[in-house]
Amino acid sequence: MADTFQNQIVSFLPALKAFAVMLTRNRVSADDLVNDTVLRALRKHHLYADGTNLKAWLFTIMRNIHINNLRAGQRRRLVEVSDDLLPNLASVAPGQEDVLVLKELFRAFDGLSENQREVLMLVVGQDLSYEETAQICGCPIGTVRSRLARGRRELGRMLDGEVPLPAANDRAVPARAPRPRITSDMRAAS
Template sequence: MHISTASEELSPNEGLPRHVQDMIGRRLDELFPAVADADPETRLGQVLLRLRAALLDAQAERQVSKAFSDSLIAAVPRLRRFAMMRTRSAAEADDLVQATLLKAWEHRSRFQAGTNLVAWLFTILRNAHINQGKRYRREVRDVDGAFAAALTSPAEQEHRIGLIELQTALADLPVEQRETLLLVVLEGLPYEEAALVLGCQPGTVKSRVSRARERLSQILGIA
C-alpha cells in the first residue's frame, strides 16, 4: 500500500498542501464568478458588434487571422471579470473592457502570434486602469450594487458569510500579492505570463502567490 509523503502533498515551490491550494482556488471562483456576455443594448455590447464586423473585414484583407479574431472575442468574459476585480463596479468594468478592446484593435499588429493573447489583453487592461488612477483599494467599491448582489446570491447564510470573510481577507493582503494571486489562481496564468502582465520576474510571482496563499489560509483557518 502506498503511503503519501509530505513532499507528495505539496506543490512544487509551495508551502501549502495541494488540497488547501485547491480550496482557496474554489473559494475565489465563488467570490468572483464568471461574468455573463455583454448585453447587445449596452455600450460594450455595441462596441463588440462593431469589433466583430471590423475583425471580419480585417480577416478578408489578411490583416488578422481567424484565430486572433476568435480568441479576442472569446476573451471578453475574462476581461470583464478581471476588470470587475479591479473596479468593483459593473459600469466601470465595462468601460475599462471597452477601452482595452479598442486599444487591442488599434495595436493588433503588435501582437506576436504564438504568445498568450489573454495575457496581452490583461496587460493592456491593467495599464489602462493604472493610467486612469484607479488602483486597488482596501474597501469594496460597489457603486451599482453588482458586487453585493454577487455576494448575496447564494441562499445559505453561512456560505454568504464565508464569501464576505474571503473578501475581507483579500483586502488585508498587500496590493501586489492580491493582484498576483488573482491572475495566477483565478485566471490560471502561468507564472511566466503573469510576470509579463505585472512587469516583474517569474520568481517574484511565485513568491507573491505563495505568501498570499499562506496568509489567506491563516486568516480563514483553512488547513
C-alpha cells in the first residue's frame, strides 16, 4: 500500500511543482515547498483517507505549508519572470513575439489578487473541480466561482488594455487596493 501511495505522489510532482511556482514565484523556493509537502504527506500518510482525491489533499498540504511559512515571517522572495519560468515553447515556432505575449500574460496574472490567482491556477491550470478547489482553499464553492469569474474578467480587461498592466517591479501589489471595511462606528458617524 505504501508503495502505491508513494507512486501516486510521484505522479503528481509536476502539478505540485507548477502550483508551488505559482505560490512562491521562485524556483528554489518552489522546490523547497514541494519537498516540504512530500515529506509532510509521507509522515501523515495515516491521515489520508483511501479513495479520496490525493491531488487535492497534496495541494491542501502545500497551501497550508506556504501560508504557515508566510505567517512565520519568512520573506517572500519575488523575482522577475525570466525565460526559465516560461513554459516549454519547443512546439511553437521560434520568435520573440511569443515570449513577449507570455510575459504580458504573466504580468497580467500577477496583477490579480492572490485569491484570484490561486483559484485560476487550480481550476484552469490544474483542471481541478470547483469542489476540489473549495476544499483546498477552505472556502465555499460560491466563493471559488466568484473569484474565478472576477479573476477571468480582470485578466481579460488587462490583456484588452482596458486596465493598465502592473509594472514589472510591482508584483507584490494587488491590482486594486482593498476596500476599507465599514464598521458600525463609521456608520454611526455618517
